[in-house]
Amino acid sequence: MSQPDRLWINVTLFDGLATAAEPMAVAVTNGLIERVCPMSELLVGEPAAGEVIDAEGRVLTPGLVDCHTHLVFGGSRAGEFEARLEGKSYEEIARAGGGILSTVRATRDASEEELYQAALPGLEALMSEGVTTVEIKSGYGLTVEDELKMLRVARRLGRERPVRVITTLLGAHALPPEYKDDADGYIDLVCNRMIPAAAAEGLADAVDVFCEGIGFSVAQCQRVYVAARAYGLAIKGHTEQLSNLGGSAAAARAGALSVDHIEYLDEAGVIALAEAGTVATLLPGAFYMLRETRVPPIELLRRHGVPMALATDANPGTSPIFSLKLMLSMACTLFRLTPLEALSGVTAHGARALGLHQQIGRIAPGLRADLCLWNTSNPAELAYSVGLPTLNQRMVAGEPA
Ligand SMILES: N=CN[C@@H](CCC(=O)O)C(=O)O
Numbered sequence: 574m575s576q577p578d579r580l581w582i583n584v585t586l587f588d589g590l591a592t593a594a595e596p597m598a599v600a601v602t603n604g605l606i607e608r609v610c611p612m613s614e615l616l617v618g619e620p621a622a623g624e625v626i627d628a629e630g631r632v633l634t635p636g637l638v639d640c641h642t643h644l645v646f647g648g649s650r651a652g653e654f655e656a657r658l659e660g661k662s663y664e665e666i667a668r669a670g671g672g673i674l675s676t677v678r679a680t681r682d683a684s685e686e687e688l689y690q691a692a693l694p695g696l697e698a699l700m701s702e703g704v705t706t707v708e709i710k711s712g713y714g715l716t717v718e719d720e721l722k723m724l725r726v727a728r729r730l731g732r733e734r735p736v737r738v739i740t741t742l743l744g745a746h747a748l749p750p751e752y753k754d755d756a757d758g759y760i761d762l763v764c765n766r767m768i769p770a771a772a773a774e775g776l777a778d779a780v781d782v783f784c785e786g787i788g789f790s791v792a793q794c795q796r797v798y799v800a801a802r803a804y805g806l807a808i809k810g811h812t813e814q815l816s817n818l819g820g821s822a823a824a825a826r827a828g829a830l831s832v833d834h835i836e837y838l839d840e841a842g843v844i845a846l847a848e849a850g851t852v853a854t855l856l857p858g859a860f861y862m863l864r865e866t867r868v869p870p871i872e873l874l875r876r877h878g879v880p881m882a883l884a885t886d887a888n889p890g891t892s893p894i895f896s897l898k899l900m901l902s903m904a905c906t907l908f909r910l911t912p913l914e915a916l917s918g919v920t921a922h923g924a925r926a927l928g929l930h931q932q933i934g935r936i937a938p939g940l941r942a943d944l945c946l947w948n949t950s951n952p953a954e955l956a957y958s959v960g961l962p963t964l965n966q967r968m969v970a971g972e973p974a
């Protein structure tokens with residue numbers, strides 16, 4: 574073994590997919606994982622140099638991946654929260670011009686600097702719990718300039734904090750008032766102006782849509798996918814959240830990295846995901862906040878071998894929740910995932926939902942050394958308790974961060 578920069582010994586290893594049966598060692602060099610082996614295979618005297626960290630049996634996981642957030646937004650929707658508690662539904666509020674459109678008004682009114690400052694606490698809360706990669710969507714601007722403004726803020730967050738930010742253009746999130754009764758005209762704007770502008774400025778890694786009765790039709794979403802692919806951008810979908818329109822299957826056939834929410838997904842949709850290799854992203858925070866009763870088809874996803882990612886969906890309306898660790902607990906309690914399935918959802922499968930599975934999300938040689946050391950020796954503890962156990966160390970590209 575060459576001399577690693579850092580060597581963790583006596584690690585309880587959750588590598589993103591499974592827990593190792595015996596104490597492990599993990600060596601990191603130049604920001605990459607160089608070697609992963611049982612302690613029993615370390616040669617006497619290894620390593621000759623570098624820092625050695627005795628984990629004393631603590632759990633080491635990949636850095637956590639939050640693959641679906643709306644962290645950049647203006648205003649608050651606490652009033653809408655109260656209205657929903659009094660009996661109004663999310664759809665009713667949306668159809669009356671509230672919901673997403675109320676955040677659109679506040680986001681349009683905010684400067685780039687204001688949006689940046691408002692987003693920082695949420696981002697830092699995620700990072701403090703071990704998130705090393707986060708996806709951030711636009712979708713509260715709904716004009717070319719306001720969508721680009723949101724994406725610039727997201728890019729700046731990634732430059733100014735030790736976290737990798739993946740940006741997603743969500744122009745097709747809601748129909749803005751200027752296009753009332755002209756949804757196809759708005760989709761023209763998304764396809765012909767927003768996507769080209771975001772691509773030209775390198776501001777978007779992916780393009781997303783809200784395929785729903787209060788969002789856009791399958792046909793409209795398909796037009797967005799075609800435009801995104803023409804610019805070499807990855808695609809994703811908010812699909813089957815409130816009803817079954819077949820948006821997940823359409824997204825999968827268009828080559829989507831993931832479809833997200835999917836409470837109303839049926840078996841034909843699950844098969845379409847399996848055939849396309851599309852990830853199913855579960856968002857229990859939105860399920861909880863909207864007091865949904867229909868659970869995503871977990872057993873069908875398992876049976877057809879569809880990878881399940883798990884994310885906060887942090888946003889001001891349906892999931893004002895900035896804790897990916899809480900999602901581990903919710904995914905188990907509300908959706909009946911096993912703790913290890915939930916952990917894979919925020920590591921290996923979360924990375925796959927962003928198309929980054931060859932770079933992050935696993936502890937394996939050649940991948941980036943984004944790692945979390947936890948104050949527990951049992952990986953299931955991470956999903957079991959809320960508030961504990963705490964993060965012991967967060968590493969980004971091999972450096973404490
Ligand atoms: N479902 C649509 N979009 C967001 C909610 C956005 C909002 O209500 O502000 C979601 O992922 O839940």
Ligand SMILES: [Zn+2]
Binds near residue numbers: 641642643811886888
């Ligand atoms: Zn969302």
